[in-house]
């Protein structure tokens with residue numbers, strides 16, 4: 001089915017010679033772990049004692065009544081330890097690192113969420129940990145940097161290039177080339193060279209396996225549609241993998257529409273005309289790039305969706321029309337977040353709110369016996385600095401200014 005890590009025409013592993021052996025070692029370790037039923041059981045046990053699995057499916061009764069159409073259910077990945085589905089991936093890779101006998105992990109992070117998740121896993125397993133982050137992101141994401149450092153990670157502020165995520169990725173690969181005997185690179189999403197897309201999807205498939213059983217029990221049938229936001233694509237692949245073979249279930253991936261698909265300020269790779277097929281960062285997929293292959297600037301109110309590439313598995317599912325791709329704008333996302341908090345007392349992350357926004361557009365047009373399932377990839381309360389900014393809350397602004405003034409007066 002899968003020729004050397006290809007999904008249709010997408011994926012592959014475009015590697016510098018120095019890393020080929022390391023990737024072969026990783027692929028072999030993953031293949032052996034996957035073939036060992038005790039490994040998956042060890043993973044499930046770890047996630048149930050450390051990260052609240054199985055996470056529940058919640059019936060959103062008030063939102064259902066509000067829209068007057070399909071019954072709305074929510075898969076609660078926000079209840080994971082560290083507040084998002086990212087825990088599934090990093091803890092799974094942590095178990096694999098232990099099996100390979102390595103002692104050190106590295107990762108790159110943009111918004112800092114994957115850095116916090118990786119540093120948490122390293123603390124739990126007793127690994128050394130280095131996180132690469134662009135200097136611009138270090139300045140923007142101080143709360144996450146604070147936690148990475150408390151968790152024992154060394155945060156390296158990358159001063160090359162645009163000093164953001166792609167420069168951090170380059171630095172992390174540079175580190176790995178000289179440390180691969182002792183070090184594992186914890187990639188954060190279902191992207192990158194083979195075997196990462198398959199491996200990350202494998203760990204995230206725990207979401208879909210649980211969700212399929214839970215929704216059938218709760219709603220008495222399979223869902224008509226499943227919605228997930230798409231950054232790199234790991235939470236979407238996680239929930240979709242539970243329903244891929246059920247062709248009657250519509251799968252909807254929601255990308256960051258930013259300031260609108262016509263504005264050029266978005267991160268829509270699979271549902272806009274602005275992306276094209278290319279090879280970068282070790283794999284082939286759709287990238288937001290110019291004619292010379294230079295990566296474009298992306299924009300989203302949600303830092304976790306602001307990525308130039310996308311999972312090669314999703315690119316293939318888009319081409320085969322198994323997954324439909326849509327975009328939600330910043331404005332629609334903030335409105336969907338506000339409504340969900342107010343109606344259900346649930347605070348989705350800005351990333352997850354993209355899935356909610358698209359589901360809310362479609363729910364009123366579906367019959368009352370239809371069932372939709374939204375993957376809530378993470379919780380928003382941990383992101384108060386970005387969410388309060390997005391709401392332009394005046395009292396929050398005053399609070400920040402007063403705090404800054406108090407610091408200045410004290411120093």
Ligand SMILES: *Cc1c(COP(=O)(O)O)cnc(C)c1O
Nearest residue numbers: 231232233234235304351377378
């Ligand atoms: C990082 C993140 C995402 C985007 O990553 P995917 O790999 O596309 O899932 C989505 N939601 C939350 C809450 C995140 O932290």
